[in-house]
Amino acid sequence: MSKPNSYRTLPDPDGHFGNFGGRFVAETLMPLILELEQAYKDAKSDPAFKKEMDYYLKHYVGRANPLYFAERLTDHLGGAKIYFKREDLNHTGAHKINNCIGQILLAKRMGKTRIIAETGAGQHGVATATVCARFGLPCTVYMGAKDIERQSPNVFRMKLLGAEVKPVVSGSRSLKDAMNEALRDWVTNVEDTFYIIGTAAGPHPYPELVRDFQSVIGIEAREQILEAEGRLPDQIIAAVGGGSNAIGLFHPFLDDKEVEVVGVEAAGHGIHTGKHAASLSAGKPGVLHGNRTYLLMDDDGQIKEADSISAGLDYPGIGPEHSWLKDIGRARYEPIGDHEALDAFKICSELEGIIPALECSHSIAQIIKEAPKMGKDKIILMCLSGRGDKDIFTVAEALGVEL
Amino acid sequence: MSEAIIGGQDRIAKRFAKLKEEGRAGLVTFITAGDPDPETSFEILKQLPEAGADIIELGMPFTDPMADGPAIQEASNRALAAGMHMRKTLSLVRGFRDQDHETPIILMGYYNPIYIYGVAEFLEDARNAGVDGLIVVDLPPEEDDELCVPTVKKGLSFIRLTAPTSDDKRLPKLVQNTSGFVYYVSVAGVTGAGSASNDQIIEAMARLRRHTDLPIAVGFGIKSAAQAADVAKQADAAVVGSAIVSKIAESLDENGKATDKTASMVTGLVRELANGVRNARK
Numbered sequence A: 001m002s003k004p005n006s007y008r009t010l011p012d013p014d015g016h017f018g019n020f021g022g023r024f025v026a027e028t029l030m031p032l033i034l035e036l037e038q039a040y041k042d043a044k045s046d047p048a049f050k051k052e053m054d055y056y057l058k059h060y061v062g063r064a065n066p067l068y069f070a071e072r073l074t075d076h077l078g079g080a081k082i083y084f085k086r087e088d089l090n091h092t093g094a095h096k097i098n099n100c101i102g103q104i105l106l107a108k109r110m111g112k113t114r115i116i117a118e119t120g121a122g123q124h125g126v127a128t129a130t131v132c133a134r135f136g137l138p139c140t141v142y143m144g145a146k147d148i149e150r151q152s153p154n155v156f157r158m159k160l161l162g163a164e165v166k167p168v169v170s171g172s173r174s175l176k177d178a179m180n181e182a183l184r185d186w187v188t189n190v191e192d193t194f195y196i197i198g199t200a201a202g203p204h205p206y207p208e209l210v211r212d213f214q215s216v217i218g219i220e221a222r223e224q225i226l227e228a229e230g231r232l233p234d235q236i237i238a239a240v241g242g243g244s245n246a247i248g249l250f251h252p253f254l255d256d257k258e259v260e261v262v263g264v265e266a267a268g269h270g271i272h273t274g275k276h277a278a279s280l281s282a283g284k285p286g287v288l289h290g291n292r293t294y295l296l297m298d299d300d301g302q303i304k305e306a307d308s309i310s311a312g313l314d315y316p317g318i319g320p321e322h323s324w325l326k327d328i329g330r331a332r333y334e335p336i337g338d339h340e341a342l343d344a345f346k347i348c349s350e351l352e353g354i355i356p357a358l359e360c361s362h363s364i365a366q367i368i369k370e371a372p373k374m375g376k377d378k379i380i381l382m383c384l385s386g387r388g389d390k391d392i393f394t395v396a397e398a399l400g401v402e403l
Numbered sequence B: 001m002s003e004a005i006i007g008g009q010d011r012i013a014k015r016f017a018k019l020k021e022e023g024r025a026g027l028v029t030f031i032t033a034g035d036p037d038p039e040t041s042f043e044i045l046k047q048l049p050e051a052g053a054d055i056i057e058l059g060m061p062f063t064d065p066m067a068d069g070p071a072i073q074e075a076s077n078r079a080l081a082a083g084m085h086m087r088k089t090l091s092l093v094r095g096f097r098d099q100d101h102e103t104p105i106i107l108m109g110y111y112n113p114i115y116i117y118g119v120a121e122f123l124e125d126a127r128n129a130g131v132d133g134l135i136v137v138d139l140p141p142e143e144d145d146e147l148c149v150p151t152v153k154k155g156l157s158f159i160r161l162t163a164p165t166s167d168d169k170r171l172p173k174l175v176q177n178t179s180g181f182v183y184y185v186s187v188a189g190v191t192g193a194g195s196a197s198n199d200q201i202i203e204a205m206a207r208l209r210r211h212t213d214l215p216i217a218v219g220f221g222i223k224s225a226a227q228a229a230d231v232a233k234q235a236d237a238a239v240v241g242s243a244i245v246s247k248i249a250e251s252l253d254e255n256g257k258a259t260d261k262t263a264s265m266v267t268g269l270v271r272e273l274a275n276g277v278r279n280a281r282k
């Protein structure tokens, strides 16, 4: 495949990243998606929108968050210098809120009066419930019944924030089914409802707009590493569920050819067991939730259940831009299993005094594998996408500890 | 032309011509292929025309039916649990065609199973099996190159869903490349949810008629013979899905298996619906 001059010009007007992306939705939704596309185009070229966005990111989310040198982890591994982009320090404890601020401001511009969202780990649900409280809009969050069990603190948080949490009992009762249910709500409530999708997936223009709203991660990190080290990192790395924190970090660096780009997928119990969420490593291209992308499925095109200890990575697909970056060779994607992620979770907590979310514990695990093999003059920049407080019950259970 | 190579568009056009001759609307019935199991599903399928179905929509089961309500979701789950897959769906159609050369069969579902089968191979096999047209929920005209255009080239109909959100600006795009008939989804929502009022349907029919001469079938939320009759006064056909697959669900034993009542409960309902539709304009 020939390399493009720039990796930052997509999607094309129809929402394609190479062969991926697109708008595979029911006709009922098409006019809404076209309306959203237009509204986003208008907002992008409106300085007032950017000003408003910047205001809330600074005063409400708490940006810019630090780029932190993980000194003890670096010493422990004895190789490349490791930096964490501290998305865990955002209001609500993860990167998800960056995107929610952007989408709710769009919803307001469009005159929508009701918000829906899907959530896996509950982080996106909490972030959506938060902005809905702040902007005074009613909020319904769809969450798989399985995830409601394992992320109960976040369920309570959403309720405290005034959101209605609707358990989803269909299918595998996790993130993909929550997304189905949110889409069903949307086709039913086309007049007043805005769907805040939580990751860089779904039909065009969602992958693009979520990426743009999350790109604040990479834009800040790029400036911060230049300030700290006087040069760009050798590697940037992030965990991919649907891929929003990762694409947010990656995108501003994509044309820096010297920067290696690494995404980390959840290998659950191990790829060979079939119980995992590694759609890029073990899936193939198909069509689900409005876009063509790598998916976990059987020979008949039926979608398989994903499996990961991390609810936020437990999705059988991936945002279409990642599928393209993989195929074109600009990024590589590595699988990390539950056990490796748990070990990394502990190591980071003990060495850095930072309890990381299980999602980004997967990237820490990949760093634990790679950093020792890299010279001390090398730099790795990782997106610490969220804090791990929400995961303590899951981790305690996995470690056999009773709380 | 021999029977075997009659293109799908012909069978659908002939059926609507016949309905016009009879001065009535048609009844389109939906069942999911393989629900509750492949054998029972085949029995039901074979009995549908005799019970009064003028056109058959056969659902291709999918794990993630995003535009369907609980009744059709469960039908899909039952079929998949009973080992249904695309090749078996096509062989159901082939079996049906061995005995019925006239009732159009439209396959309805989502794109991924077709995409994974391979579009060219799927169209070839579908046509050879005796399929007349396709309705693929998640392929709007923006994605016509994927399947719609190849389908029409193959001589099968690509039937488009239109919705209450399809306005005069959007409709010309929707009726382009389409054939057979136009399916009007009468409420914004998932299958099996609420139904539209008569006035809403009349208004929508007028809007659609400004853009197409194709027959118009109206569906979503039709549960009773009376509702079907109401729709049949306005439209060229009434589509019933969730109510029929709910009958299948009702007929199952405590283990979710088919009983000796399953097929007869379905055909019983179809008879009632057909009565409603056939007498609507009298």
Ligand SMILES: Cc1ncc(COP(=O)(O)O)c(C=O)c1O
Residues within 6 Å of the ligand: A094, A095, A120, A121, A122, A123, A124, A198, A199, A200, A239, A240, A241, A242, A243, A244, A245, A246, A311, A312, A313, A357, A359, A360, A385, A386, A387
């Ligand atoms: C902390 C955190 N990181 C990562 C993810 C994965 O999502 P994405 O790949 O969209 O960043 C989630 C999802 O819930 C999350 O909560």
